[in-house]
Amino acid sequence: MQTREVFSEIEKQRNQLTQTLMELIRIPAIGPENGGEGELAKAEKLTQILTAIGFDKIERYDAEDKRVQSKKRPNIVAYLNGETDTERLWIITHLDIVPPGEESMWTVTKPFEPIIKEGRIYGRGSEDNMQSMVASIFAAKVLKEMHIKPKRTMILAFVSDEEHGSEHGIQHLIKKGLFKKEDLIIVPDSGNENGSFIEIAEKSAYWFRIRTIGKQAHASRPHMGLNAHRLGMEFALALDKMLHEKYPAKDPCFDPPESTIEPTKKEKNVDAVNILPGEDLVYFDCRILPNYDLDKIASDIQRYAKEFENNTGAIIKIESLQKSVAPTPTDANARVVHMLREAIRKVRQIEPKVGGIGGGTCAAFFRKIPVPAVVWSTIDETAHQSNEYAHIDNIVNDAKVYALLALM
Numbered sequence: 001m002q003t004r005e006v007f008s009e010i011e012k013q014r015n016q017l018t019q020t021l022m023e024l025i026r027i028p029a030i031g032p033e034n035g036g037e038g039e040l041a042k043a044e045k046l047t048q049i050l051t052a053i054g055f056d057k058i059e060r061y062d063a064e065d066k067r068v069q070s071k072k073r074p075n076i077v078a079y080l081n082g083e084t085d086t087e088r089l090w091i092i093t094h095l096d097i098v099p100p101g102e103e104s105m106w107t108v109t110k111p112f113e114p115i116i117k118e119g120r121i122y123g124r125g126s127e128d129n130m131q132s133m134v135a136s137i138f139a140a141k142v143l144k145e146m147h148i149k150p151k152r153t154m155i156l157a158f159v160s161d162e163e164h165g166s167e168h169g170i171q172h173l174i175k176k177g178l179f180k181k182e183d184l185i186i187v188p189d190s191g192n193e194n195g196s197f198i199e200i201a202e203k204s205a206y207w208f209r210i211r212t213i214g215k216q217a218h219a220s221r222p223h224m225g226l227n228a229h230r231l232g233m234e235f236a237l238a239l240d241k242m243l244h245e246k247y248p249a250k251d252p253c254f255d256p257p258e259s260t261i262e263p264t265k266k267e268k269n270v271d272a273v274n275i276l277p278g279e280d281l282v283y284f285d286c287r288i289l290p291n292y293d294l295d296k297i298a299s300d301i302q303r304y305a306k307e308f309e310n311n312t313g314a315i316i317k318i319e320s321l322q323k324s325v326a327p328t329p330t331d332a333n334a335r336v337v338h339m340l341r342e343a344i345r346k347v348r349q350i351e352p353k354v355g356g357i358g359g360g361t362c363a364a365f366f367r368k369i370p371v372p373a374v375v376w377s378t379i380d381e382t383a384h385q386s387n388e389y390a391h392i393d394n395i396v397n398d399a400k401v402y403a404l405l406a407l408m
């Protein structure tokens with residue numbers, strides 16, 4: 001009975017929830033690696049929202065970061081006290097967003113001017129990660145307003161720096177010793193379109209930059225130089241092919257089932273059309289199935305670069321940006337997996353599937369402690385794309401799942 005009333009109250013707050021999400025989208029929170037000033041402005045707005053709801057305790061754990069003007073990367077932890085402090089329910093979402101990318105590709109609305117269209121809210125960060133942020137806030141808000149004390153203490157954490165390694169975010173909170181083994185940890189930073197996928201495992205990640213060094217020359221006299229741009233492209237494509245052929249394994253527990261190896265960012269080289277570039281920079285993002293050895297892949301890449309150098313006369317430097325070996329997966333029988341399954345069945349009338357994904361999330365840091373953690377949300381996977389959006393229905397329904405978890 002109580003659950004049904006809570007659900008219908010969440011439904012009733014649909015407009016408020018939409019407004020809150022739009023308010024948050026209007027405040028960009030981009031990390032310094034992407035030329036931003038960090039998350040402070042958004043954290044301040046969020047603190048106002050949380051204070052108005054009346055959480056029992058709101059704490060701040062700022063991490064120092066000299067690269068941003070405020071010198072701090074904020075982390076907020078808000079508590080709603082429950083009947084028991086064992087098996088506390090954590091829902092952890094991130095404040096930071098990725099930059100909009102090419103603005104001309106945003107055809108529905110500008111990245112930081114959210115609009116509602118056909119039941120969706122468009123704007124940068126709408127899906128990643130503010131839809132889940134708002135869902136968790138409204139689950140707690142409704143319980144508070146209805147004077148329902150949750151069975152277990154509910155803790156919402158809002159962290160910085162997720163898009164660039166989490167050193168100033170979740171890792172900072174872990175160092176402060178905030179998490180206990182028996183806590184239930186949900187990181188809703190990935191998911192699928194009907195909320196039927198609970199992520200308990202992830203792939204290893206290897207990000208690197210290929211620096212190709214040739215010799216600059218006048219473009220009309222290419223024999224005087226060595227075109228680093230052409231050689232860089234040739235090497236990148238050849239490497240791409242080699243890695244795909246050498247590491248083809250599939251694991252049906254993962255989505256997608258294979259390792260992903262993608263050339264991504266390309267750095268600008270010369271300013272003029274008539275200069276033969278002497279240096280070329282291209283980046284790769286690789287997500288590797290955990291049964292492959294990341295060090296072996298890295299040494300394969302080095303060897304391939306040496307061969308290419310010998311054949312072309314260019315210098316190829318492989319510069320590692322991130323190399324993280326996937327931690328041991330969360331047990332499929334862990335309490336948090338069991339409870340989330342149950343809650344999804346009740347709210348959605350579907351049978352969830354438990355498995356792995358490619359995108360690294362904050363859950364990995366918990367698995368390393370180890371504390372069991374799951375990743376779950378209902379999304380169309382528009383994160384990091386232009387015209388990113390969140391379905392209002394999904395926010396409402398995910399909020400119901402969170403509320404139910406607090407009451408179970």
Ligand SMILES: [Zn+2]
Pocket residue numbers: 094128129162189
């Ligand atoms: Zn995210």
